Amino acid sequence: MDDYGEFQPHIRLAKDLMDPRRYDSRVRPVMNHSKPTTVSFSMSLYQILSINEKQQNVDLNVWAIQKWNDDFLGWNPYLYGMINTTILLDAIWLPDTYLYNSVVMNREETERYINVVVTTNYWKGEKGAEVKFMYPALYRTSCLLDIRFFPYDQQACKLTISSWTSSKSDINYEPEYESVNMDNFLPNEEWVVVSFKLF
Known part of the structure; x- marks a missing residue:
């Protein structure tokens, strides 16, 4: 009876x-190591927490999603009760994606990893699986603020996101959508978001 769960x-x-x-999370999951892993990146903005003119930084509450293909995680659903999607928490390869202009460099203080959704590519007739990595984050990013025209000033802040250790030939980031999702954005009392693009 104890082994029932095994089945x-x-x-x-x-x-x-x-x-x-068959799987080692330390290795970038591609059959052909000369081929880059394309990471599709998207983001939702929930809140501008604060803008500090003196310290030249902005605090944002966001939800980030990264997607890529893992060549080693595919399976045949017929062999596993027709399961097409599963959740694997922290056992698989993840890209070392960093916010380069973050004021806080410790990811444990800024990002809260929740889960990784893995969907087999079996029905596409391809090997491997699509990985969808979703997590909320509180980012404090440096931004050059020009307040000469306060309170009617406009500010342009950038978030520079890339791999910390890998070059573009290994991990290639692409925006999934042109703009950041603002559907659940909580309006700020002082600031209006004119646009928030991904490129």
Whole structure:
């Protein structure tokens, strides 16, 4: 009776995907190592928490989503109770994506990793799986603020996001959408967001 869980398809799937004989989270998950991993990046802005003119920084509450293809995580749903999607928490390869102009360099203080959704590419007739990595973040980013025309000033702040250790030939970032999602944005009393683009 104790081993009953071993036969559950979702448990078998997780064990088989994470078998150290077939998967190593330290290795970028591509069959052809000369081919870059394309990471699709999108973001939702929930709140401008504060803008500090003196310290030249901006505090933002955002939700980030990264997507990429993992060549080593595919499976045949027919062998696992027709499961097409599963959640793997922290056992897989993740891109070392950093906000370069963050005032706080410790990711544990800025990003709260929640889950990774993995969907097999079996039905596309392809190997591997699509990985969707979603997490909320509180970013404090440096921004040159010009307040000469206060209180009618306009400010342009950039968030520079890329891999900390890998070049573009290894990890290639692309925006999933042209603009940051503002559907759930809580308006700020002092500031109006004119536009927030991804490029």
